[in-house]
Amino acid sequence: MIKKALEKVISEDMSDIWSILDGDEKRRIIDHFEIHHFKKNQIIYAEKEDPEYLWCLLSGKAKLFKDGVGGRVQILRLIRPVQYFGYRAYFANEPYVSSASAIEPSTLGALPMSLVADLIQHNIDLAWFFIHELSRNLGGSDTRIVNLTQKHIRGRLAEALMVLKDNYGYEDDNSTLRIYMGREDLANLSNMTTSNAIRTLTCFVNEKIIIVDGRRIKIINEPMLRKISKFG
Amino acid sequence: MIKKALEKVISEDMSDIWSILDGDEKRRIIDHFEIHHFKKNQIIYAEKEDPEYLWCLLSGKAKLFKDGVGGRVQILRLIRPVQYFGYRAYFANEPYVSSASAIEPSTLGALPMSLVADLIQHNIDLAWFFIHELSRNLGGSDTRIVNLTQKHIRGRLAEALMVLKDNYGYEDDNSTLRIYMGREDLANLSNMTTSNAIRTLTCFVNEKIIIVDGRRIKIINEPMLRKISKFG
DNA sequence: ATATCTTTGTGTTATAAAACATATTTATTC
DNA sequence: GAATAAATATGTTTTATAACACAAAGATAT
Numbered sequence: 111m112i113k114k115a116l117e118k119v120i121s122e123d124m125s126d127i128w129s130i131l132d133g134d135e136k137r138r139i140i141d142h143f144e145i146h147h148f149k150k151n152q153i154i155y156a157e158k159e160d161p162e163y164l165w166c167l168l169s170g171k172a173k174l175f176k177d178g179v180g181g182r183v184q185i186l187r188l189i190r191p192v193q194y195f196g197y198r199a200y201f202a203n204e205p206y207v208s209s210a211s212a213i214e215p216s217t218l219g220a221l222p223m224s225l226v227a228d229l230i231q232h233n234i235d236l237a238w239f240f241i242h243e244l245s246r247n248l249g250g251s252d253t254r255i256v257n258l259t260q261k262h263i264r265g266r267l268a269e270a271l272m273v274l275k276d277n278y279g280y281e282d283d284n285s286t287l288r289i290y291m292g293r294e295d296l297a298n299l300s301n302m303t304t305s306n307a308i309r310t311l312t313c314f315v316n317e318k319i320i321i322v323d324g325r326r327i328k329i330i331n332e333p334m335l336r337k338i339s340k341f342g
Numbered sequence: 343m344i345k346k347a348l349e350k351v352i353s354e355d356m357s358d359i360w361s362i363l364d365g366d367e368k369r370r371i372i373d374h375f376e377i378h379h380f381k382k383n384q385i386i387y388a389e390k391e392d393p394e395y396l397w398c399l400l401s402g403k404a405k406l407f408k409d410g411v412g413g414r415v416q417i418l419r420l421i422r423p424v425q426y427f428g429y430r431a432y433f434a435n436e437p438y439v440s441s442a443s444a445i446e447p448s449t450l451g452a453l454p455m456s457l458v459a460d461l462i463q464h465n466i467d468l469a470w471f472f473i474h475e476l477s478r479n480l481g482g483s484d485t486r487i488v489n490l491t492q493k494h495i496r497g498r499l500a501e502a503l504m505v506l507k508d509n510y511g512y513e514d515d516n517s518t519l520r521i522y523m524g525r526e527d528l529a530n531l532s533n534m535t536t537s538n539a540i541r542t543l544t545c546f547v548n549e550k551i552i553i554v555d556g557r558r559i560k561i562i563n564e565p566m567l568r569k570i571s572k573f574g
Numbered sequence: 575a576t577a578t579c580t581t582t583g584t585g586t587t588a589t590a591a592a593a594c595a596t597a598t599t600t601a602t603t604c
Numbered sequence: 605g606a607a608t609a610a611a612t613a614t615g616t617t618t619t620a621t622a623a624c625a626c627a628a629a630g631a632t633a634t
Contacts, residue, residue: 176484176485176487176488178488178491178492179488179492179493179497179573179574180492182492184487184488184491184492186484186487198477198480198481199477199481201473201474201476201477202474202477202478202480202481203474204478204481207481207484207485208484230466230469230470230473231466232466234462234463234464234466234469237462237466237469237470237473238462238469240473241433241462241469241472241473241476242433242434242435244433244473244476244477244480245430245431245433245434245476246434246436247480248430248434248476248479248480248483249430249431249434249436249439251480251483251484251487252408252418252439252440252483253408253439254487255408255416255418255483255486255487255490256408256410256411256416258487258490258491259410259416259490259491259533260410260411260412260414260416261411262620262621263620263621265411292581292582293581293582293583294581301491302621302622303621303622303623304581304582305582305583305584305621305622305623305624306621306622308581308582308583308584309583309584312583312584324582324630341411342411494590494591495590495591524611524612525611525612525613526611534591534592535591535592535593536611536612537591537592537593537594537612537613537614538591538592540611540612540613540614541613541614544613544614556600556612
């Protein structure tokens, strides 16, 4: 019955990959798929480690980040259910260049990369899945390089808020960001100090672009925010 | 005899991909492979265009760059013979997010992406080739995000010089960079103004880390340069 | 419940890097 | 080969943002 429950989890949540596979392949995944629970802020894997698993976020939220100069952290990518990560380094045949941790309590599935590689070897659709994902991520990273280096603080923070919205969406009120994130993470997402993230957030409140209640951020003028993000 | 010459060019210069293919696949490539010559600074493709070709740099040098805020340009990647580029956007099913141009007079081969996709469909080794390339590039871009946002000017310029060395190597004297690049490009590579690139270069000269003769840059203390690049 | 630690919020100061200005040298063009 | 344009060089000013300092509010532990 564990097998049965697992199959349900996998077939429902991993639907995009799942539909690509045949019966035998599905069985191999079920046999090697391990469910893990991570607490808030728990590390999933760390920079410089050797990649071993394909990670699949089933529920919760996760982030990929990189420790930089003088204790500064840059959040590189946000993960939502159901997304896959942790495979790049294995494919590149190198250690991880970034770390991953849970933003909130999360459930993840882990599949040995050796198995994934084997599945790819015999299933071209799976190969295409990863070619597509890698290509999209690479485009995103290249765009991010320019956004983070050339935009001013207001533009970077506005962009970060839009990234949060695009990744996790709004609550049922259609305006409150569906993520509970501290100011420090917000700063690490938009390449600035925590002080400046707080200050700039206050600016946006004064300009009636957002409403802030603790960590709850309500976006009341999304077009303006996108405008600030674009030209700034 | 055109076919014969082409086959020679392809089989010698594209060796890494070439060895992966069988006779029929090789013939299909030869039939659709087009040689193009680009002048210095000529655009190969531009941001927002739809990707059509896999480009292969056979000789010369090229750069991928992105126009940013207020006319500022960021060089994202340098291309040397024999490297492939221009395929990411096609795989991501989106327009180009960056542009490509020749740094010096260059010869390139163009292969329709539809053909490449078709070849991948029936040749898993070719799929692996692209999975590997994309993975390496993505790791590079993620690392670059942190380097460009967190390092100071000296560190960024030192890194850029090391990037030039790693990509194009030294002349026969084992210390002069094998690339003739203007200060503006150097600045665009390391995310700073041209003035600051010039100024910082002068600093390095005064510190006896490099010798500059016009655009010829001779690196006389590579370990020091790597050190500045690492902690700066 | 009280103490302790963490996060948030603001004001002030310091500074790295851009912006601007202007020579000077090096390429291009006619 | 003179004229013009572009690239390089360097000094000065301005500014965006980090760094620092400290208070207040929340969260966590004892």
